[in-house]
Every structure is written in structure tokens, then in C-alpha cells.
Amino acid sequence: MEIDAAGLVLGASTGIGLAAASGFRVFLPPFLLSLWFRLGLMDLNLEGSDFEPLTSDMALIVMGSASLIEILAYKVPFLDNALDTVATPLAGLAGASVVAVTLQGSDPVFQWAFAIIAGGGTSIGIQTATVTGRGFLSAVSLGAANPVFSMVEDIMSLFLILIALLAPFLALIGILIASGVLLSRKIRQLKVEKEPNH
Incomplete structure (x- = not known):
């Protein structure tokens, strides 16, 4: 079943929000997405598609266990x-x-190109930032602060998942704003590094 333009925007917004959450926790977003489908809360039919197993009992058990x-x-x-x-x-x-x-x-070419570039790029970008933060905390606190950092990641992932599923457009706007802020900071940092020392 093809989706219309509104469904495409809604799906992309939901997906990007879940991808961002995947940068904090890998298994929690697909687990809760699977649960969402099982509860009939997702207006999307996976029957007959490659993703139909996502809604199976086994998928819920495996992803739920992996999340925990x-x-x-x-x-x-x-x-x-x-x-x-x-x-x-x-x-x-x-x-x-x-x-x-x-x-x-949606069109399979668009579906997978957008998924790999936007979805994969978003999650890897956030994951890379958390790796850097965890590495810094490990060095300065000898690991003592790591569990707290991990709990913050749990909360951020769950928050992004709920926003993505309940209010996907808000998730997309938030991610765009955060990306803009991070990008502007990086640009300023590069400008400072290029300035000649006096």
C-alpha cells in the first residue's frame, strides 16, 4: 500500500525521531516501535512486507530482552x-x-536512500557524541560518573521515542534545531582554530 505526501512527511518525522533515539540506545527504539505496531497504534500496514516479522512475538521477546x-x-x-x-x-x-x-x-529508492543517509547518519552522529562524552567522563572520574551518564542516555532515548511516536513533527523540529546549534558551534570552533596566533 502506497502512502500519500502527508503520510510520507509523518513517516519521515517519526523515523528520524526514532533514529535519534537509536543514537542513545540501539535496541529500545525498534522494540517500542514493534510494541506500538502490536498495540495497533501505528497507522501503517506491514502485512506482506519485509518488515512484517517486526510485529511477531519472537521479535518483541528478542528486542525487549536485548533492550534490558x-x-x-x-x-x-x-x-x-x-x-x-x-x-x-x-x-x-x-x-x-x-x-x-x-x-x-513509499518509493523503495527514496525509502532506503533516506533511511541510510538521514536515519543512519542521525543515529551515528548522536552515538559518536555520546562515545566522546563517556570517554571524557571515564578519564576525569575514573568511571564513577559513567552510570549517571548512562541513565541520562536512557531518559533521552525514551523521551525521543515517545515524542517521535506521539508528536513526530515536534521530534523533527527539535532535531533540526539541535543539529543547527551543534553545526554552528563546530563552525565557530573551526574559525577560531584557523585564526593566526598573535
């Missing part, structure tokens, strides 16, 4: 740093996947 393990494992100092090496590529995969799901019914 991920959340608990990130509370262990230095184990969390090691997990980041695996979580970074997985975040890109999760980000692209959730966007592709929410764009089901």
Missing part, C-alpha cells in the same frame, strides 16, 4: 566504553532500519 541487557550493561563502568565499539555501527543500522520501517509504502 543493553540498559543494564551500560551501567558498568569501562564495560560501557567497550560496548561503544559495537554499539556505534549497530546504531547506524538501527537508525536506518527504523526509518525504513516508518517509510514502508
Whole structure:
């Protein structure tokens, strides 16, 4: 079933919000998206598509278990740093996947191009920032602050997921604003670095 222009914008907004959440927690966004489908709260039909297994009992059990393990494992100092090496590529995969799901019914070329570039790019960008922050905290606090940092990540991921599912346009606007702020800071930083020392 093809989706109209309004559904396309709605799906893209939802997907980008979930992709951003995947940058904080890899398994939680697809798990809650799957649960959303099972509860009949997602106005999208996956029947007969490659994503139909997402709504199965097995998918819910596996992703729910993986979400719980991920959340608990990130509370262990230095184990969390090691997990980041695996979580970074997985975040890109999760980000692209959730966007592709929410764009089901659109042109396949657009669906996957947007999913990989926007979805994967968003989640990897956020994941990279969290890796940097966790690495800094590990160095200055010897890991003592890492569990607190992890809890903040949990909250941010859950918040973005709920906003993406309940108010997707707000999620998109928030992500665009945050991206603009981060980009402007990076540009200012590069300008300062290029200025000659007196």
C-alpha cells in the first residue's frame, strides 16, 4: 500500500525521531516501535512486507530482552566504553532500519536512500557524541560518573521515542534545531582554530 505526501512527511518525522533515539540506545527504539505496531497504534500496514516479522512475538521477546541487557550493561563502568565499539555501527543500522520501517509504502529508492543517509547518519552522529562524552567522563572520574551518564542516555532515548511516536513533527523540529546549534558551534570552533596566533 502506497502512502500519500502527508503520510510520507509523518513517516519521515517519526523515523528520524526514532533514529535519534537509536543514537542513545540501539535496541529500545525498534522494540517500542514493534510494541506500538502490536498495540495497533501505528497507522501503517506491514502485512506482506519485509518488515512484517517486526510485529511477531519472537521479535518483541528478542528486542525487549536485548533492550534490558543493553540498559543494564551500560551501567558498568569501562564495560560501557567497550560496548561503544559495537554499539556505534549497530546504531547506524538501527537508525536506518527504523526509518525504513516508518517509510514502508513509499518509493523503495527514496525509502532506503533516506533511511541510510538521514536515519543512519542521525543515529551515528548522536552515538559518536555520546562515545566522546563517556570517554571524557571515564578519564576525569575514573568511571564513577559513567552510570549517571548512562541513565541520562536512557531518559533521552525514551523521551525521543515517545515524542517521535506521539508528536513526530515536534521530534523533527527539535532535531533540526539541535543539529543547527551543534553545526554552528563546530563552525565557530573551526574559525577560531584557523585564526593566526598573535
